[in-house]
Amino acid sequence: MNTTNSNQTTERQYQLKIGIGGIEFQPCAIDDPVPTGRQILACAGVNSKEGWSVFAILPSGDFEDVRLDETFDLRGKGTEQFVAFQTDRDFKLTLKGNQLEWGKPVITGRELGKLANLKEDEAVFLEVPGGEDRLVEENDVISLTEPGIERFIVAAKPKPGYEIFVNGRPRIVEDEVVTYEQVTELAFPGQGGPQIDFAVSYRKAASAPHSGELVKSQSVTVKKKGTIFNVTLTDKS
Template sequence: MVTLQNFRVTIDKMPYSVADPVITGLQLLEVAKKRPADEYLIFYLLPDGQLEEIRLDETVDLRQGGIERFITWRSDRSFRFVIDGRRFEWGAPLITGLKLKQLAGVDPQSYGVWLEVRGGEDRPIENTETVDLQAPGVERFFTGKKTTTEG
């Protein structure tokens, strides 16, 4: 008797079970009913919080144990930025200050995030503020403890 093992994944926070331990980006998009698949990007959420884009024909090994997590965007391109020296890929042209702090792994209440402005004054980004990642070049952000001048 052959027992089939199912492997668990989440795609856009929705749980799915798949039989194939080595699955392509296209198959993951089909599981999540993201059609037409060529209009979507799929990213693997790595344990350190970074995102890795998965090509439609690229495979992911699900036998590592645990639930593998993926995020999709309906987009024709990804966007790169750097925060605290770590490079990230993102599937949307906009990102919030809060999401930047979450990706950097800092406490959103006690840390601030700034957009590096070469040759100018770095710009603070509030939690609800969005930053457009479509400008030429790679946007660079950094985080730091907020300081108060109260008292």
Template sequence: MTLDDIPDYDDLSDALREDRPLRRARAYRIRFALDDLKFRKLDVLDPVPLGRQILAAAGCNTNDDFSLFAILASGDFEDVRLDEPFDLRARGAERFVAFQTDRDFKLRLDDRQIEWGKPAIGGAALYKLADIDDDKAIFFQERGGTDQLVEPDDLMDLTDSGIERFITAPRPNATCTIVVNSRPREVDDRHVTFEEVVKLAFPGAHDTNVIFSMTYRHAASKPHAGELAAGGSVKIKKEGTVFNVTRTVQS
């Protein structure tokens, strides 16, 4: 193979999916994220980079206090030492997460050990790491207590002594309380449609010349506030999502 034949990069995601070793290339493509877990593609020049070189390629100031972790194929987090080589060809890791911190916190998610660089972890981050279907949920295993359902907008404290434990399990059926035209109403789903809210606001049949308009706020879905049109739906919080519905009669 001549220099002209060497590809610009080889992608670790492709190599893992195709169950093959990394090919010789000018660079090696990994996925990198900070604590928001918004992974982006990142090219490193060496197949056995130092942790510090990965941070530098990501534009991080390596003089700051950063912790770097590789997410292995098993889902476990492995500490990447900044001044030690990490062999991309042998570890089966394509994703890396960095935290600007001087302390790490340990937690378990099912059978995976995760090291987190912040004293709290958001439910949204846990769901990203779990990568589960909508019919499943994450639960916090409280010591000596009842398992606590974790929602994406929750913030879980990791500062207690010991390792916090989370598990995934089928999502329980539970009612949610929304407020429709200043009145609390219970619904059986985390998603509600325009038509369902109209029925709660104005029960019964309506003439064809009646038009409804609707606004909402404090929703779980994004945007968290706005207008909802016929045929639309929003994801609600367990409590506190507010809807205002108005009725207009066309002449």
């Protein structure tokens, strides 16, 4: 069996992964080692008339604009990833210090995570100048239309659970719904009894009202971090 032609064909082809309108990459192969943006789109089955933007995802994580009639050298770089958008506007953002250009006015947490090549113990955060950086969950949708460039960083994934503050001390609870009984036990472990009552106040809750008093058998929905409880002992005798 003669395999020479087959091997030569394989050697001439360059393997690409192309995401059309996002990060759902599809594989394709191209013979030209220096294709134009139009050829890259054609590889993915796209009729590349005007109105398309193509970006190469470099090993560094940066995006490089590939014009439709300009070439991109594939040689020596192995498998290349590209994203393409049918749009008349590109939106800039930074991720892990790398500048990206996105062809849609929004980007999801899932797309950011995939572009960042997150490890299992990492998460994406939206930088908030002068404030606390916001955790971007997989299903979150972030607008890129605000003034300025949105900046995203990668840091350690927060521990599971909800961080509340009880009498000034941080405590972790597993569920977002916290009861009067849970809070009083966290404040005064093992000190409850028939002659003991507690006065419980809270603020910065996720549920409405966001502040108030909590009594027996009641509960409140807390934020991921920062709901505050104050608990004092009341002697019924």
